[in-house]
Amino acid sequence: MEPILKVVHLTHTYGIGTPFERSAVEDMSFDVADGEFLGIIGHTGSGKSTLIQHLNGLLKPTSGKILLEGKDIWAEPKKIRNVRFRVGLVFQYPEYQLFEETVYKDIAFGPANMGKTGDELDRCVREAARLVGIRDDQLEKSPFELSGGQKRRVALAGVLAMEPRVLILDEPTAGLDPAGRENLLANIRDYHRNKNGTVIMVSHSMEEVAGNVDRILVLKSAHVLMQGTPREVFSRADELLSAGLDVPQITRVAIALKERGLDVDSAVYTAEDLERQLLTLRKGAAGC
Amino acid sequence: MSTILQTENLQYLYPAVEEGEQATVALRGVDLKIEKGSFVVILGHNGSGKSTLSKTFNAILLPSTGSVCVEGMNTADESCLLDIRRRVGMVFQNPDNQIVSNVVEEDVAFAPENLGVPTAEIRQRVDLALGAVGMAEFAQHAPHLLSGGQKQRIAIAGVIAMEPDCIVLDEATAMLDPTGRREVLSTAHRLNREKGITVILITHHMNEAEDADRVVVMDDGKIAMDGAPREIFAQVEELRSLGLTVPDTVDLLDRLRRDGLDLPLDALTVDECADAVAAALR
Numbered sequence: 001m002e003p004i005l006k007v008v009h010l011t012h013t014y015g016i017g018t019p020f021e022r023s024a025v026e027d028m029s030f031d032v033a034d035g036e037f038l039g040i041i042g043h044t045g046s047g048k049s050t051l052i053q054h055l056n057g058l059l060k061p062t063s064g065k066i067l068l069e070g071k072d073i074w075a076e077p078k079k080i081r082n083v084r085f086r087v088g089l090v091f092q093y094p095e096y097q098l099f100e101e102t103v104y105k106d107i108a109f110g111p112a113n114m115g116k117t118g119d120e121l122d123r124c125v126r127e128a129a130r131l132v133g134i135r136d137d138q139l140e141k142s143p144f145e146l147s148g149g150q151k152r153r154v155a156l157a158g159v160l161a162m163e164p165r166v167l168i169l170d171e172p173t174a175g176l177d178p179a180g181r182e183n184l185l186a187n188i189r190d191y192h193r194n195k196n197g198t199v200i201m202v203s204h205s206m207e208e209v210a211g212n213v214d215r216i217l218v219l220k221s222a223h224v225l226m227q228g229t230p231r232e233v234f235s236r237a238d239e240l241l242s243a244g245l246d247v248p249q250i251t252r253v254a255i256a257l258k259e260r261g262l263d264v265d266s267a268v269y270t271a272e273d274l275e276r277q278l279l280t281l282r283k284g285a286a287g288c
Numbered sequence: 289m290s291t292i293l294q295t296e297n298l299q300y301l302y303p304a305v306e307e308g309e310q311a312t313v314a315l316r317g318v319d320l321k322i323e324k325g326s327f328v329v330i331l332g333h334n335g336s337g338k339s340t341l342s343k344t345f346n347a348i349l350l351p352s353t354g355s356v357c358v359e360g361m362n363t364a365d366e367s368c369l370l371d372i373r374r375r376v377g378m379v380f381q382n383p384d385n386q387i388v389s390n391v392v393e394e395d396v397a398f399a400p401e402n403l404g405v406p407t408a409e410i411r412q413r414v415d416l417a418l419g420a421v422g423m424a425e426f427a428q429h430a431p432h433l434l435s436g437g438q439k440q441r442i443a444i445a446g447v448i449a450m451e452p453d454c455i456v457l458d459e460a461t462a463m464l465d466p467t468g469r470r471e472v473l474s475t476a477h478r479l480n481r482e483k484g485i486t487v488i489l490i491t492h493h494m495n496e497a498e499d500a501d502r503v504v505v506m507d508d509g510k511i512a513m514d515g516a517p518r519e520i521f522a523q524v525e526e527l528r529s530l531g532l533t534v535p536d537t538v539d540l541l542d543r544l545r546r547d548g549l550d551l552p553l554d555a556l557t558v559d560e561c562a563d564a565v566a567a568a569l570r
Contacts, residue, residue: 044437
């Protein structure tokens with residue numbers, strides 16, 4: 001199957017010809033499969049934000065191409081706006097982008113700009129609000145009356161209301177407390193499952209990424225370091241650690257147990273999985 | 289040990305936004321004493337009052353009732369304001385709200401300049417501060433061109449340059465990657481250990497509390513738990529009911545205990561946890 005997004009030898013250099021010239025992204029190539037949930041991890045400065053801003057045409061490649069459903073998004077530069085309706089990008093701390101008088105109007109901004117009106121517009125707004133857990137009675141409130149977590153949901157709804165083919169989230173849970181984080185991730189997981197949409201999530205949290213995505217893309221210093229399933233990626237813990245990243249705490253415990261002579265698969269990354277492995281070991285020992 | 293900061297029956301109300309609405313009670317009578325030179329972590333879910341509390345430490349917010357005293361000075365006393373703010377420096381979550389200059393080293397020099405520190409000493413302090421946060425090579429850089437995490441480290445350097453007696457980090461690592469977070473924490477610990485600077489860290493990240501002297505857990509405007517990290521994290525159910533999680537190490541130990549293994553709940557670090565589990569399975 002054709003990948004929904006294809007990044008081909010992408011390079012982006014900031015400040016060309018100035019003392020601050022720097023390639024934030026250098027010769028990156030990878031595919032995103034239709035309907036997959038992809039996690040992108042990388043240290044600060046590795047090129048994550050620069051990369052994702054190329055995927056919806058906010059930034060233009062210095063060289064290389066971005067293909068959406070097989071077509072170069074810059075083939076018709078005047079129509080680049082349409083790409084942004086099909087590839088929805090939610091920035092970090094999106095609550096800063098809220099501006100309208102009511103939650104309803106703020107969510108409606110995107111779809112209205114797509115040309116939606118009347119019942120169709122109303123449907124998009126209410127459906128998006130429902131997806132993120134915003135109640136009907138909250139739709140008529142000013143966005144600024146809401147709590148930080150609620151504002152974030154409104155901002156996310158504003159992008160979901162455009163029904164994008166690809167949803168990109170840049171550190172969606174940054175600044176949220178554990179309960180808030182889990183809630184939002186559950187919403188995102190449900191969205192991914194129910195809408196069969198492609199979701200790309202940038203995160204620093206290994207646990208967060210590991211527990212939610214199909215595949216992980218690891219960036220290091222403007223390059224792609226590796227990609228694969230969570231298991232495949234976390235089994236290369238040494239490389240991750242030297243790339244300035246962390247591995248889930250459970251993975252580190254598993255590695256430590258291995259060093260202490262226990263026969264443990266160190267590519268494990270949830271407490272539940274490690275628990276299961278250890279119980280099997282205990283049974284095995286008892287059964288001798 | 290002497291007290292650097294003390295709150296007495298501290299209450300804070302945020303005024304109602306609209307007519308007829310109630311004021312929001314953010315702090316319901318907090319009595320907290322921070323010892324000079326200690327490293328204290330304040331945990332709590334969003335809405336628990338922890339950020340409101342931290343803002344009372346250097347008079348960004350003044351108590352509605354009750355009091356906050358910094359080294360004997362009441363924060364409500366205007367004549368002490370400058371002195372209090374020199375002694376208690378704050379670093380917030382979003383660096384964009386804290387960076388004022390066009391050149392990194394000028395931004396870091398901002399506070400000492402305003403405090404009237406002699407020029408030669410400013411240079412020293414700026415270099416030390418940038419070194420402490422790992423940003424020395426960016427001294428001549430433009431702050432707005434840096435990544436989020438790099439900006440945050442500049443903000444922290446700006447506070448360190450004041451050589452305060454106490455640094456309050458209000459979720460200052462929220463926007464940093466694991467390396468950045470580790471760097472900030474190790475910087476904070478180093479300043480605490482080597483210079484005796486009191487550190488108060490407000491965070492959601494449980495593992496940042498591992499090396500603290502004391503953990504204070506806030507809930508609904510009051511202190512719900514207060515003690516050494518190991519004591520606090522062993523109370524798994526209580527923490528969960530307060531909307532928090534436990535480190536994965538503790539979660540694993542808790543699960544294995546329920547499966548019948550004899551394990552302590554306070555083996556917080558990866559190595560301690562692995563040692564305990566390995567011993568139990570031999």
